[in-house]
Amino acid sequence: MSVKRLAALSGCIGLLAVTTACGSSDSTGPVAGAPNVVIKVGSANPYSTLDPAQAYDNGAWTVYYNVYQGLMSYRPGSNVPQEDAAQSCGYTDASDETYKCVLRPNMTFSNGDPLNAAAVKYSIDRVIKINDPNGPVAILSTSIKSVETQGENTVVFHLKYPDATMPARLCSGAASIIDPKTIPADKEAATDDTGVIGSGRYKIDSVAFTGSGADKLPSEVKLSLNPNYKGSATDPRNSGIDLRYYADQTGTKKALDDHEVDAVIADLNASDVVQMQQNQQLGTGLQVDSGPGGGIHMLALNTASGVFTKTAVRRAVAELIDRDTIVDKAFDHTVTAAYTIVPSGITNATGTFSVYGRQPMNAAAVREQLKKAGVSLPVPFTFAFYSKGDQAIQRESTLIKQQLEADGLFKVTLHDYVTYAKLSNAILKKPTFDAYSLTWYSDYLDIDDYINPLVGLHNTVFNGYAAPAALISKGLAHTNREDGKSDYAEIQKDVATDVPLVPLWESSQFAATQADVSGVPLTMDSSGIQRWWMIGKNTTS
Known part of the structure; x- marks a missing residue:
């Protein structure tokens, strides 16, 4: 709960379920030149929290990009980071280990509080300090060693190693700038706290909730x-x-x-x-x-415990999956088959999973491979997913079960957790799962944001796998991102060989x-x- 909410709670408690904190929804009048029209937007992805230190879900980040502001952002149609709350940003040394941003003059939050270098440092430091294991902390903590302020308007990021992706990281929801007066530095806000203040295009006037307790949304x-x-x-x-x-x-x-x-x-x-x-x-x-989606949908296989600790069993999944049938029968060709964990539009993506063939392998041949590896058949496992009522995801899960159970190779139990929050609470906070499906969308438009979170040391899919750290570091150091082609090709080849993840399709x-x-x-x-x-x-x- 924010400091602001705590101070005003006694006069506001009756409004908790239907509005923001006291006084936070007062309108200051329309913005000059803006059409007087309200757009009603429908969504099936409610945000999990308005606290940037916690949330790592599309529902939350969609709100963030409209309510909060970052030092950098992407202009429409561009994948090149540009200054936003900052008027200038850049590396100050040849090694790309120091990155400095100067804020636009006279910046304020929506409530009039000053948005200065101290507020930026507070926001970044807070995410790293809280270190929520299910939050977006790795986007910042893996790169940033410390944050320094120089006067009112200058922020200097001292990095742990040469990192050419710093501008892109500052575009992400994890780098949202918050008013230090609204959320404590060392404690996450309550998930139903609506008193947060940003400096983005919009401010939140009110929030209505449904349900109660853990089901309050x-x-x-x-x-x-x-x-x-x-x-x-x-x-x-x-x-x-x-x-x-x-x-x-x-x-x-x-x-x-x-x-x-x-x-x-x-x-x-x-x-x-x-x-x-x-x-x-x-x-x-x-x-x-329609437009490009940027999401890769995949199966995450637990390499640390359970039936998928054997590489041969993981490879069998990759060999049996029929992507074309999933694209056709489950999604009516509204997605395209994927053969790497990186979307085709991202620089240095390579289709390394094509090594298993564009069509599924004959089940009898897979059976022989598993027998040679000493695997008892059928291999039983639970396949978890969250459908949000999405009929295509439900159809996909049924098809995957059918494909893997061919010729008695696997025995698959399906478990639909309905929402990501329920899946996360059930299996990711204590990763004892066998396999689950997820769609990964970029936090920033760089191949590193598919490599580092999915197969880096700070693996956010919790399946116990990490690609060679030295290769990831080499890739990060290339200021010209195309120069990292061979490094990223090798990482993607390793993923296809080890199969901790099985890419299925790319979204639109x-x-x-x-x-x-x-x-x-x-x-x-x-x-x-x-x-x-x-x-x-x-x-x-």
Whole structure:
């Protein structure tokens, strides 16, 4: 719970379930020049928390990118970090071990508190100090040795080793700048705390919740433009966002059909996307847009304990998986088959899993390999996943079970945890799982953000595997990222050989909007950032 909330709690306790902290939702009036229109956005991904030291989920980071600000950010359609809260940033030594940023002058948070170098240091240090094992700490702690302030507006990052990805790391939600007065330095905020303050395009006016205890989740978030915003974002095309959460993708589609929401970005069933595309008519009814997804969906296999400690068993999974059938039967070709843990659009990605063939191996041949490795058949294991009610994920899980159980090779028990939070609490905090599926989206647009979190020393999939640290360090040191091609190719080859992860498919983004909504395609690029301020409504409709 934040210091601000704690001080005001006695006069605010009756509002806890339906609004923000006392006084935090007062509007200061519309931002000059912004259209007086509120965009209603539907989502099936409620945020887990508004505390950047905790959250590592898409639902939270989507809100972060609109409420908080970083020193750096990605402009629409670009994968090159650019200054945002900073007016200049750069390495100050030839070894790329010191990185300095100078803030824009006279920066403030949405409540008027000063956004200075001390606030930046506080925000970065806090994530590293709290060190939440399920949070995004590794994005910062693996690189940053210390943070220094020089005067009011200059921040210097001293790095542990040469790291050419520092600008990109500062684009991530982990580097969100918070008002030091709102969240304590050494304690995470309560998950239902809504009193956080940022300096992004929007400020949070109110949050409504549903459920209680561990099942308490946000159901609606109302945001309005931050009148104190200074940064690189384009001019807003709306005056506010009404973000509404639904139980699943079926709910978001119904909300579109019933005109409860103006737009749904990403949270749609594959079958609904295909149907809407087939029925689409320009200028009337629901409109569908698509763009690069940047996500890799894969199986994580536990290499530290259980049946997958044997490499031969892990390789058998890679050999039996039929990606084309999954893409076709589960996702209606709204995704594409993946043969590495790095999306095809990221520099230095290589399709190393093609070594197992683009088509599944004959089950009889796999049986012989397993017998030679001394593996007793069938191999029993539990396959965990979280579907959020997504019918495609449920179909995929059934197909994987069928493919792996061919010729009696495996005996698969499916366990749908419904939400990521439930899966994380059940198996990741004490990693005793056999296998589970996940979709990894980049924290920043660099190959390192697929390599380091997935197969680095600070492995965030908790499957007990780490690629050679020396190779990862070599890759990080290349200022020209294309120069790291051979290092990253070797890492991806090692992953294909050792099979701690099995890449299945690469995502695409799909959004559906009402006919009078504009600007959504401008937000759909490989960063995966939903830039809500770019969404507007056509006044001539």
